[in-house]
Amino acid sequence: MGTDEAAQAFGDFLQSQRRLANISQRQLARASGVSDSYLSQVERGLYRPSAEVLKALAHAFEIPVSTMFTQSGLMDEAPEAEASPGIEAAIRHDTQLNAEQKAALLSVYRAFLNGPRGEPHTPLD
Amino acid sequence: MGTDEAAQAFGDFLQSQRRLANISQRQLARASGVSDSYLSQVERGLYRPSAEVLKALAHAFEIPVSTMFTQSGLMDEAPEAEASPGIEAAIRHDTQLNAEQKAALLSVYRAFLNGPRGEPHTPLD
DNA sequence: ACGCAATGCGTGGCAGACTAAGCATTGTTG
DNA sequence: CAACAATGCTTAGTCTGCCACGCATTGCGT
Structure with a gap:
């Protein structure tokens, strides 16, 4: 299934971060080493980026990687679980x-x- | 790029964890929801698992997800000091x-x- | 000896992550 | 207006993560 709701949620998060940074998709693409076409697809919720891309984006945004992982739904573990x-x-x-x-x-x-x-x-x- | 040294390092880490838990590849496969053939390939360094698989493996091993990410080389920052x-x-x-x-x-x-x-x-x- | 279950590993193939190239639109300048 | 650049998006294609299935071997029970 292409349209995953988790992918859409992360896409919105990514787009908001990018707009807060006031940069275009291509600028973010160059800063992170990811193609701009893929960034467009991610923002529209078509794909869920891999962990490596998340790391690159986090570095480009200068935010902690763990925040990226949490936002992408990869680290939904409870902080103080059992x-x-x-x-x-x-x-x-x-x-x-x-x-x-x-x-x-x-x-x-x-x-x-x-x-x-x-x-x-x-x-x- | 078949022989990725990062993949090999994580494969060794995964195998050591599995042996410490004293379970077989198939048992780990059922506990984590990953196929046993893929686990075999990962342990031998053929592939680098995605973040979702890392999360599933961390849950199966009952260790924090961040440890898995760090070991797979995805989180080279913020040790989180737990x-x-x-x-x-x-x-x-x-x-x-x-x-x-x-x-x-x-x-x-x-x-x-x-x-x-x-x-x-x-x-x- | 004979099964038979469990283990690790190889293969084929599907789906998805990711890219390169190009299209359409909106400026902005002359 | 023409010409250029920048933006977001689409498409076609490649690569690889991942699985279903099967094979070879080992070990246990009869």
Whole structure:
């Protein structure tokens, strides 16, 4: 389906930003490295730009990339979603442990969950 | 442009995350709504997934979307400086482990953090 | 031995992101 | 008026993200 309503919403957002910056589609095209014809299609809601184009546009507008992503509906994640992420997710997302340490911790954790019987654990290659 | 080095880097990151989660490509495919054949190609660095796929994968892994974007090289700015979820808190609030098991996990975790030499055993690399 | 399910990977093809070139309109200048 | 430039838009085409399907291998159960 060509006409996506999310694409239309982002198109409006892009057009408003461009008009606020007081530049034409071609000027924005040169500033961002995207073709002007594509910008026209995006503003009219025909297409949803990829993440790379969003990044380029954000740089051209000098606004944070995360704002672009949020406006394009790509980052609709709740900022403060769940309170208890779970041990597995917490370990995996940790920034202080390296991959081996994470694997070891997960292995121990899973062994606890599986009961006293030692299960054939995964080959951590 | 078949061999894109950024695609390869993200492929490695994706594969490591999948192995940490201990799931197969097809399981990840069902959890994220992406086809398993495509996941295989992404892990091997053949393609660079779009932002929508990144979002779906982040949800499947229960890690923030911004982490996915950063790892895929799409967000080279604004680290957003989020506080780590906290493995300790996750372990303490877990409902499936008993006190002994929690203590053991915490002890292993703290050993990893405090040890100047993080790995006295299990060479693995 | 025989299935049979699960895993990773290859192939063909469709849909969509993206571009180059051109059209139509509106100035703005001589 | 002619001539030029700038704007937004359309069209035709290329490239690639992505999937449905199938193949080869491994492992488990009978």
